[in-house]
Amino acid sequence: MAHVAEWKRKEVEELTRVIKSYPVIALVDVAGVPAYPLSKMRDKFRGKAIIRVSRNTLIEIAIKRAAQELGKPELAKLADYIQGGAAILATDINPFKLYKLLEESKTPAPAKPGAVVTKDVVIPGGPTPIAPGPLVGEMQALGIPARIEKGKVTIQNDYTVLKAGGVITEQLARILNALGIEPLEVGLNLLAVYEDGIVYTPGVLAIDPSEYINMLQQAYVHAFNLSVNTAYPTKQTIEAIIQKAFLGAKNVAVEAGYVTKETVEDIFGRALRAVLLIAQNLPGELLDEKTKE
Amino acid sequence: MEYVYAALLLHAAGKEINEENLRKVLEAAGVTPDEARIKALVAALEGVNIDEVIQKAAMPVAAPVAVAA
Amino acid sequence: MEYVYAALLLHAAGKEINEENLRKVLEAAGVTPDEARIKALVAALEGVNIDEVIQKAAMPVAAPVAVAA
Amino acid sequence: MEYVYAALLLHAAGKEINEENLRKVLEAAGVTPDEARIKALVAALEGVNIDEVIQKAAMPVAAPVAVAA
Amino acid sequence: MEYVYAALLLHAAGKEINEENLRKVLEAAGVTPDEARIKALVAALEGVNIDEVIQKAAMPVAAPVAVAA
């Protein structure tokens, strides 16, 4: 490190210190994030996380040094994920929550030619502020159902003009900007997170909350079924247990044609329905007034 | 269900649902009436407004299921 | 409806639904049988699968269910 | 429904549903058993597959019965 | 479900659902009562309006579903 400039040495020392003082160390890509959103992000995470933008090489050295000094070899692997304009985000926040927070804090940005969209780009149906002009022809050329109504360009119905993963062309960028549609997202892209000997990648961290909701409901249904089916009463299931027993008893009585005040309606109903169903097949002159009603 | 049909037949014919009538109808249908079942049925129907029950029973519960074919 | 109840009673009793049997059951229920209606009923029920109809009438409707996962 | 509950209790306990057992259970519940109802229940349950029936929904069907309009 | 049927039997018979009564009914059905289960059931039934709960079960299903065939 003898030839290393003084500022670089200080920078690495500072980065190493930050990495060593937080349990959760994330690598984020700040390339393409303008200064203003980045400072807004810093404000948002103030007190919860420290964001340090630096050169990729210095970040790599700092991560490896911190790993060595802490005796945590797994931490060094985080350096493998450095790409783009990497920055260190050090925090106490659980990696999964951190990913969620970063995703939620992304803000929409105007279309740029050559940019890849992460979500489908939909042009909503309805009137637009655009006056008739050559743009209408360009829209129609892309399949957008644009028409002129009352002197304004109107979109007939919602139209997906670009699928997720698609590249914005110069022409589309012009149209989207004219329509005021911002199809891009600006924010910190999480590259990888380290905590407790594990490096988490976005693929792992992108959890689907609805899956967990489903599992919760499934678990509850399991508990409910177990309780009711084994007649082990709990506050939440005692009513269902009583109902199950009652319905079972009623079923048996109805099936057996054993008339009680609880079953008379069902039993007579069956007989009556059988009669009505048969009556459907009978010629009209056989039906008496009651059946004809 | 013989006993139930017999009872409903009597009711539809405007006759009283009592032990004797049930016995006669069942016998005419070739059933050897079980005294206990006859008595139990008559007892169970005591105080039951059959017209009301029939009317309720005839109404399809809820609306017929809407089926998208 | 008496005629149909009588037919179902015979069916439940395992007896044939023919003119004679219907006449006997109806008379036991105090109904003066109308020959034409008896004949028409017997004719109409030919080819009807009564067991199937009864089963349909007994079919349960959806009960409140806690969904199995 | 006392009689039916008593029968299902016996069934769940793996005991035979007969007159004597029903009588014992009903008496233990403070009910003075009615012989006719006991006999009728035992007779009615003959041939009924209780385990199967219990699982079926109790609700009568809304079999869309199109009554001739 | 023995314990629950025993409880419903007592309820239908107009008797209190307490440990002693449950024990008597279960024994009459030939079940050796498990004290813990009896206690758990009695505790769970506290404050439960059985008539209301049963009536809810007897009610026809809320709304029929539209089913794609």
Add this chain to the structure above:
Amino acid sequence: MEYVYAALLLHAAGKEINEENLRKVLEAAGVTPDEARIKALVAALEGVNIDEVIQKAAMPVAAPVAVAA
């Protein structure tokens, strides 16, 4: 439902659902275990195939109603 969840957790973990294990899990969850409820649960689950029981709908399900139009 704490007790049921504890039992399901033990089952999912491949552990025996016995009084001691239930007690440990409940205590770890900050619940002071009620001996009667633990005993009742263990008794209720005896001989029960838990995998089967948790999948079985608790309420009777209507059989598919085939209605001929």
Add this chain to the structure above:
Amino acid sequence: MEYVYAALLLHAAGKEINEENLRKVLEAAGVTPDEARIKALVAALEGVNIDEVIQKAAMPVAAPVAVAA
């Protein structure tokens, strides 16, 4: 499902569903906790109204009625 059962147990016990509590409950059940799964679960359940979610699961649904049109 161990992790989810553990979460519901904590919820039912009125305890917070956090990493430490989950770890304790799982360990008491003889499970060696997987840190990643615990973290993911805690993150996923943050802000989720569990009572509401459960109630939706418990909602009685009409069983799928297959109707042949």
